[in-house]
Amino acid sequence: MTFWQVIQQSWSPxxxxxxxxxxxxxxxxxxxxxxxxxxxxxxxxxxxPLRWFCTAFIEIIRGTPLLVQIFxxxxxxxxxxxxxxxxxxxxxxxxxxxxxxxxEYLRGAIQSIPSGQMQxxxxxxMTPWQGVISIIMPQALRxxxxxxxxxxxxxxxxxxxxxxxxxxxxxxxARFVASRNYEYFQTYLFAALIYLSIVLVFSExxxxxxxxxxxxxxxxxK
Amino acid sequence: MNKEKEIVLRIEDVHKSFGENHVLRGVSMxxxxxxxxxxxxxxxTGKSTLLTCINMLxxxxxxxxxxxxxxxxxxxxxxxxxxxxxFVFQDFSLFNHLTALGNVSIGLTKVKxxxxxxxxxxxxxxxxQVGLEEKASSYPAQLSGGQKQxxxxxxxxxxxxxxxxxxxxxxxxxxELIGEVLGVMKKLAxxxxxxxxxxxxxxxxxxxxxxxxxxxGGVIVEQGPPAQLFSSPKVERTGQFLSRLSGLFGEEGEx
Ligand SMILES: Nc1ncnc2c1ncn2[C@@H]1O[C@H](COP(=O)(O)OP(=O)(O)O)[C@@H](O)[C@H]1O
Ligand SMILES: [Mg+2]
Numbered sequence: 001m002t003f004w005q006v007i008q009q010s011w012s013p014x015x016x017x018x019x020x021x022x023x024x025x026x027x028x029x030x031x032x033x034x035x036x037x038x039x040x041x042x043x044x045x046x047x048x049p050l051r052w053f054c055t056a057f058i059e060i061i062r063g064t065p066l067l068v069q070i071f072x073x074x075x076x077x078x079x080x081x082x083x084x085x086x087x088x089x090x091x092x093x094x095x096x097x098x099x100x101x102x103x104e105y106l107r108g109a110i111q112s113i114p115s116g117q118m119q120x121x122x123x124x125x126m127t128p129w130q131g132v133i134s135i136i137m138p139q140a141l142r143x144x145x146x147x148x149x150x151x152x153x154x155x156x157x158x159x160x161x162x163x164x165x166x167x168x169x170x171x172x173x174a175r176f177v178a179s180r181n182y183e184y185f186q187t188y189l190f191a192a193l194i195y196l197s198i199v200l201v202f203s204e205x206x207x208x209x210x211x212x213x214x215x216x217x218x219x220x221x222k
Numbered sequence: 223m224n225k226e227k228e229i230v231l232r233i234e235d236v237h238k239s240f241g242e243n244h245v246l247r248g249v250s251m252x253x254x255x256x257x258x259x260x261x262x263x264x265x266x267t268g269k270s271t272l273l274t275c276i277n278m279l280x281x282x283x284x285x286x287x288x289x290x291x292x293x294x295x296x297x298x299x300x301x302x303x304x305x306x307x308x309f310v311f312q313d314f315s316l317f318n319h320l321t322a323l324g325n326v327s328i329g330l331t332k333v334k335x336x337x338x339x340x341x342x343x344x345x346x347x348x349x350x351q352v353g354l355e356e357k358a359s360s361y362p363a364q365l366s367g368g369q370k371q372x373x374x375x376x377x378x379x380x381x382x383x384x385x386x387x388x389x390x391x392x393x394x395x396x397x398e399l400i401g402e403v404l405g406v407m408k409k410l411a412x413x414x415x416x417x418x419x420x421x422x423x424x425x426x427x428x429x430x431x432x433x434x435x436x437x438x439g440g441v442i443v444e445q446g447p448p449a450q451l452f453s454s455p456k457v458e459r460t461g462q463f464l465s466r467l468s469g470l471f472g473e474e475g476e477x
Contacts, residue, residue, distance in 0.1 A: 116315035123277055124329040124381060125305030134332055138319045215319050217363030 006186040010177040017173030018194055020087070024159040024169055028094035029152055035095060036102030043103065044110050045132065054103070061100035067161060069093050074165045090162035090169075098155050105151060109144040110136060142213050149206040153199050160195075170194060227254040228290070230385050230416045231276065236285030238271055245271050246282070247440035253385065256414040260427040260448070263437035264463065269420045270312075272437070273387045276418075277307045289384060305333055308378030308386035312394050314370040316362040322349060322373045323358040326380045334381070348376040352406050368399030372406055379410075386410070388419040422467060428452065436460045 001009075042054035061069070074089035084092065113136050121131035163172035174191035178184045231253045238246040245268040253259055261269050274280040276287055278300045287294045294303050316325050327345035330336040336344070349355045352372040362370055371391055378386050388407070392400040404426050411417060411430040421427065427434055428448045435445040436455075444451065444460045455461045 114315075116311060116313055117317060119279055120309070120311065120315040120317065122279060122301070123304055123307075123309035124377070125301045125333040126329075127301050130332055134328065135317055135319075142319070215363065216361045218318055218361060219363075 001181065001183050001186065003186050003189070006181065006183050007190055009181065010187060010190065013173045013177055014170065014190065014194065017168060017170035017191075018198070020167060020169040021156070021159050021171075022198075024087070024090055024094060024162060024167065025152075025156045027091045028098055028159070029155055031091070031095035032098030032102050032155070035099030036106055039099060039103035040106035040110060041132070043107055045128070058100045058103050061097055062104070066093070066097050066158060067164070069097055070161060070165060086162065086165045086167040089165060090159070090167045094155060094159060094162075097158075098151060101151050101154075102148065105144050105147040106140065108147070109140040112143060113139050139215075142210075142215065145206060145210040145213070149203060149210075152202060152206065156199060156202070157195060227256060229253070229288075230255050230257075230290060231418070232288040233272075233276070234286045234288075236272070236275055236282045236287065238268070238275055238280060238282050245440050246275065248285070249437070249440070249442055250285075251435065251442065251445070253416055253418060255416055257432045258411045258415075258417045258419065258430050260431040260434045261418065261420045261437060262422055262427075262434060262463070262467075263443075267438050268440045269437060270389050273309070273389050273418070273420065276387060277304050277309055301333075305329075305381050306384045308381060308383035310371070310374050310378055310386060310388045310391050312390040314362070314367070314374045314394070316370055316373055316377070318362055321359050321361055322354060322365065322369075322376075325362070325373055326377045329377065329381050345376075345380055348380045349373070351379060352376045353402075366399060367395045368402045371395065371403045375403075375406055375410075385416045385418065388417065388421065390420050390422075392421065392423060424452070424467065436463060438463070 039054045039058055042050045043058070046054060070090065070093040073093045074084065074086065077084065117135050117139070118128075118131050121135040122128065126134065159169055160171035162169050163175060166172070170191055174187055178187040181187065229252050233249060233251050236246050236249045237244070249268075249272055251259075261272070263269055271280055275282045276294070278294055278297075282295060285295070289303055289306060292303055294300065297303055316322075317328065320328060323342065323345050326348050327338075327341040330341035330344060331338060346355055346358060349358055352375055354369060354372055354376065357365060357369060357373075360369075362373070365373065375386075375391075391407070392403050395403065400423070404423060407417070407419070408426070408430055419431075431448045433445055434448045434451045436443045436451070436457075436459075438459060444455060444457045446456075451460065452464060455464060
């Protein structure tokens with residue numbers, strides 16, 4: 001078969017897979033962002049027990065393989081009465097995993113904002129929480145866009161691991177197609193090209209977002 | 223001259239240590255409504271620490287501070303008192319993500335709960351007061367140091383403070399930009415603003431200060447009207463410090 005024939009024959013299941021991949025990625029990045037914000041704010045501003053909890057959580061998640069985390073959630077929880085569909089298990093595992101990484105990027109961004117900004121906010125009578133919301137976060141979130149874009153791209157590619165527990169995402173669909181047409185090279189090449197084009201689209205998009213929110217005249221110095 | 227005016231700020235025997243470093247060793251002073259007091263002293267003497275103790279960014283270890291009838295030290299809701307104390311920083315500390323107008327109005331909307339339109343109008347008036355209404359939509363990174371510091375002053379003024387604290391407001395500025403900031407401060411002093419200023423601009427002190435306070439080693443060594451303190455200091459150390467200042471920077475010394 002030519003590459004073109006492989007594409008013609010397999011685009012429909014592959015697009016189904018892409019849809020699941022996007023679902024997985026977008027849900028996980030959003031839940032992960034919520035978790036990451038909580039962990040980062042807890043780690044930077046929380047009282048001691050919360051700070052320890054956030055630090056420990058982040059270190060444990062970042063210190064263990066993603067695949068192990070997926071297996072614990074999908075295969076390890078049913079004996080305790082928690083039965084999840086492959087998609088649910090994958091979303092939960094990716095959200096937790098990505099949340100830990102996003103937390104570290106956010107923490108770095110928050111701590112890169114000069115301490116004088118908070119001092120000025122407090123001096124005018126803001127509460128610490130108002131200072132975080134109105135002064136620190138608007139700057140930290142702009143600062144975090146480039147590393148966050150990388151995290152998004154990693155996550156998008158890592159969702160391919162979900163095929164192992166039977167989530168019908170792009171990689172699982174490619175395996176299915178290849179097991180039928182025996183065109184392993186061309187089928188996986190097709191899958192790779194789909195991943196690549198999605199990555200490029202999102203990189204462009206987040207680059208645009210970064211430029212749009214750039215503060216006029218202001219360069220973050222590393 | 224100001225004796226009948228009410229006391230805006232009263233500081234009583236304030237102490238502050240950082241670990242083993244006993245920085246403030248019992249500082250007491252007061253400022254009446256409309257007075258401008260200039261705080262001078264060698265670097266590392268605790269001038270900045272004293273200012274940040276006044277608005278409790280650095281809570282003192284001992285001693286009491288009152289703003290009018292309210293005791294700041296020991297207040298449960300310090301943020302309510304901080305609204306009434308303007309603070310102008312050496313490094314400006316403008317909010318980088320906000321325009322000049324946004325910097326001046328954010329305290330009005332977020333802290334005072336003023337509606338946006340009114341806040342905008344008041345912020346523009348304050349920018350006009352410091353001669354920068356045409357820079358309202360510029361971001362801090364697009365302003366010169368002198369303009370930044372004037373925006374910072376407008377930001378403090380917008381809150382209608384009882385008192386403004388200035389921590390070396392001109393010492394991060396290129397010499398040619400110092401005048402515009404001192405000009406604004408002089409205007410404020412003449413309009414009756416109550417101000418406590420850490421500054422080694424002797425010309426400025428001479429023309430606006432009701433009193434100059436010389437601090438060293440965490441205590442007030444000597445205080446008095448600028449004319450008296452500069453020409454005939456009572457304590458030897460004061461004289462030495464002043465002559466070093468004018469030796470370094472000339473009669474109208476600047477730091
Ligand atoms: N947050 C802090 N932690 C530890 N030491 C501090 C802190 N702030 C000031 N100091 C110390 O307190 C002393 C006085 O500092 P400062 O008030 O900045 O002096 P000045 O403004 O008169 O130059 C210095 O020795 C400084 O190192
Ligand atoms: Mg200082």
